[in-house]
Amino acid sequence: MQCWHCERPAHATCRFCGRAVCREHVKELPFVLEIYRGRTGQPRALVVADAVWCGVCKPAEDPVDLPDLD
Numbered sequence: 001m002q003c004w005h006c007e008r009p010a011h012a013t014c015r016f017c018g019r020a021v022c023r024e025h026v027k028e029l030p031f032v033l034e035i036y037r038g039r040t041g042q043p044r045a046l047v048v049a050d051a052v053w054c055g056v057c058k059p060a061e062d063p064v065d066l067p068d069l070d
Ligand SMILES: [Zn+2]
Pocket: 003, 004, 005, 006, 007, 008, 021, 022, 023, 024, 025
């Protein structure tokens, strides 16, 4: 795979959209792994602080509500 920005060989893939990026163009962005409710009922998030990001896509800052999937 080649870097989305410079077409050199890529070293990583964006965690959010899947674009490939080389070491020079890779960026970092917090990635929410999981949302759960704490003991008090307050929503909490498990976050990876430096997930690979391509710098092109625009991940939403807040998770969106999903319709019930049943
Ligand atoms: Zn590049």
